[in-house]
Amino acid sequence: MVHTFYLNGYYIALDVNSGAVHVLDKLAFDLLNKFEDKLPEECPCEFVKELSEEYPEQDILDVYSELLSLQNAGQLFSEDDYERFTDMMKGAPIKSMCLHISHDCNLRCKYCFASTGDFGKGRKLMPVETGKKAIDFLLTHSGNRHNLELDFFGGEPLMNWDAVKEIVDYARSKEEEYNKKFRFTVTTNGVLLDDDSIDYINKEMKNVVLSLDGRKCVNDNMRLTINGKGSYDIFVPKFQKLVEKRLKGENKEYYARGTFTKNNLDFANDVYHIADDLGFDQLSVEPVIADASEPYAITEEDLPTIFAEYEKLAVEMIRRKKEEGGCFNFFHFMIDLDQGPCAIKRLRGCGCGNEYVSVTPDGDIYPCHQFVGNDEWKMGNLDDETLDIEMKDKFACSNIYTKEGCKDCWCKFYCSGGCNANNYSFNKDINKPVKLSCEMERKRVECAIMIKVAMADK
Amino acid sequence: MEHIKTVNNANLKESCAKGGCGECQASCQSACKTSCTVANQECENESRKGNK
Numbered sequence: 001m002v003h004t005f006y007l008n009g010y011y012i013a014l015d016v017n018s019g020a021v022h023v024l025d026k027l028a029f030d031l032l033n034k035f036e037d038k039l040p041e042e043c044p045c046e047f048v049k050e051l052s053e054e055y056p057e058q059d060i061l062d063v064y065s066e067l068l069s070l071q072n073a074g075q076l077f078s079e080d081d082y083e084r085f086t087d088m089m090k091g092a093p094i095k096s097m098c099l100h101i102s103h104d105c106n107l108r109c110k111y112c113f114a115s116t117g118d119f120g121k122g123r124k125l126m127p128v129e130t131g132k133k134a135i136d137f138l139l140t141h142s143g144n145r146h147n148l149e150l151d152f153f154g155g156e157p158l159m160n161w162d163a164v165k166e167i168v169d170y171a172r173s174k175e176e177e178y179n180k181k182f183r184f185t186v187t188t189n190g191v192l193l194d195d196d197s198i199d200y201i202n203k204e205m206k207n208v209v210l211s212l213d214g215r216k217c218v219n220d221n222m223r224l225t226i227n228g229k230g231s232y233d234i235f236v237p238k239f240q241k242l243v244e245k246r247l248k249g250e251n252k253e254y255y256a257r258g259t260f261t262k263n264n265l266d267f268a269n270d271v272y273h274i275a276d277d278l279g280f281d282q283l284s285v286e287p288v289i290a291d292a293s294e295p296y297a298i299t300e301e302d303l304p305t306i307f308a309e310y311e312k313l314a315v316e317m318i319r320r321k322k323e324e325g326g327c328f329n330f331f332h333f334m335i336d337l338d339q340g341p342c343a344i345k346r347l348r349g350c351g352c353g354n355e356y357v358s359v360t361p362d363g364d365i366y367p368c369h370q371f372v373g374n375d376e377w378k379m380g381n382l383d384d385e386t387l388d389i390e391m392k393d394k395f396a397c398s399n400i401y402t403k404e405g406c407k408d409c410w411c412k413f414y415c416s417g418g419c420n421a422n423n424y425s426f427n428k429d430i431n432k433p434v435k436l437s438c439e440m441e442r443k444r445v446e447c448a449i450m451i452k453v454a455m456a457d458k
Numbered sequence: 459m460e461h462i463k464t465v466n467n468a469n470l471k472e473s474c475a476k477g478g479c480g481e482c483q484a485s486c487q488s489a490c491k492t493s494c495t496v497a498n499q500e501c502e503n504e505s506r507k508g509n510k
């Protein structure tokens with residue numbers, strides 16, 4: 001399968017199954033577009049005839065031989081022979097966990113998928129004992145995996161910060177005995193950050209995700225305090241302090257993570273605001289996941305505007321890289337075309353329900369943070385020592401070959417089948433991708449590839 | 459080549475030889491939290507890194 005597209009002046013072809021990316025001239029692009037599948041040894045006469053109205057015949061034949069040589073080198077119309085690896089993740093160890101340390105929050109963001117923090121199940125903090133049991137669970141279920149990921153999530157984790165510290169200490173005390181390395185991460189809205197928690201996060205957390213939406217007016221329209229006031233002025237100085245200190249320390253990774261909605265389809269301006277005015281250079285600004293009935297939900301009719309916005313952002317990023325010698329990182333435009341994840345990894349987007357689980361303050365286990373609170377998807381409980389292996393296998397066996405439309409989608413090895421939780425919440429089936437999300441994902445990947453192409457073009 | 463330039467050395471086929479070790483990130487928690495663009499994640503497999 002080959003995907004061709006024209007973007008920002010570049011004619012680009014992606015050979016889906018090998019991952020090769022080619023930049024073409026217009027003739028090569030036009031000729032390649034005539035083929036849906038493998039090229040025959042000779043260029044079909046009708047194609048030569050059609051194109052000879054626009055191009056010299058010799059050029060057409062030259063291009064054809066270039067295309068043919070790429071095909072022979074396995075870089076054009078290469079085969080998809082990865083289906084044999086699909087069972088490899090069945091029975092995989094659980095090595096990654098989201099710990100819902102606080103099902104309570106001190107903000108009331110309008111779009112919160114966790115029903116403003118409590119996941120519809122009542123406001124609750126996780127007892128330290130439950131957290132320790134979760135650590136034990138991870139230690140004993142992670143088999144031979146060395147790197148264990150543990151994300152402190154909420155609600156707002158800082159509302160139960162002493163528990164976080166105790167759990168981190170407990171986990172660290174077990175690392176040597178079990179020959180494991182914990183990588184802690186935390187997601188925070190920043191409201192409760194102080195010098196102590198900032199220093200602690202910077203010392204212990206490999207990555208920290210700072211939630212904010214961009215421009216003050218945009219942020220304060222969605223991210224509200226309990227009294228209904230804007231939150232921007234509360235967290236901005238704290239986030240800035242955290243990042244400033246962080247960059248001097250050992251753990252430098254962070255993301256300023258925003259959400260855009262129908263209310264700010266000009267979200268590139270929020271990206272620039274976060275980068276230029278606030279000084280954060282690791283950014284992730286994502287479309288809101290919301291029921292179509294919500295006034296701020298993104299709908300089909302917004303797509304052309306969103307596509308144009310992504311393109312605009314990509315072009316500006318290239319300009320900054322070329323003219324200013326550097327640019328912020330935009331998470332969804334980051335792509336490694338040479339040495340990214342192996343093809344086996346790319347058969348599924350995440351380890352949800354198989355290598356990754358979420359644990360609630362009650363010790364209930366769910367496939368991932370976005371399934372929490374949905375009883376149908378409760379997988380087990382730490383106290384009862386239960387785990388639904390049938391459900392685990394269901395996730396292990398879900399991949400780009402089982403998901404509707406993915407097998408024939410050019411983006412399959414970049415997107416890897418979308419988000420199970422999103423699929424379920426919109427289509428009631430983890431194997432049924434959400435069209436709207438697919439469209440945006442494909443646009444982002446095209447932009448990401450184009451940026452690489454532009455940067456290779458001196 | 460005159461008309462086509464290949465910009466990368468990607469070889470997804472070869473990546474399978476030492477792939478699938480499962481050491482890399484398994485959730486979308488690192489940044490996005492609502493989706494994974496797998497292609498931007500890092501491979502954590504030391505034996506693959508040495509053998510590009």
Ligand code: SF4
Nearest residue numbers: 342479480482501502
């Ligand atoms: S660490 Fe690398 S080789 Fe191992 S599964 Fe992940 S991408 Fe594949």
Ligand code: SF4
Nearest residue numbers: 406409415417418438
């Ligand atoms: S974009 Fe949609 S169809 Fe394509 S791989 Fe992703 S989820 Fe599947």
Ligand code: SF4
Nearest residue numbers: 350368419420421486
């Ligand atoms: S199912 Fe979706 S929300 Fe859950 S871990 Fe995977 S990508 Fe993230």
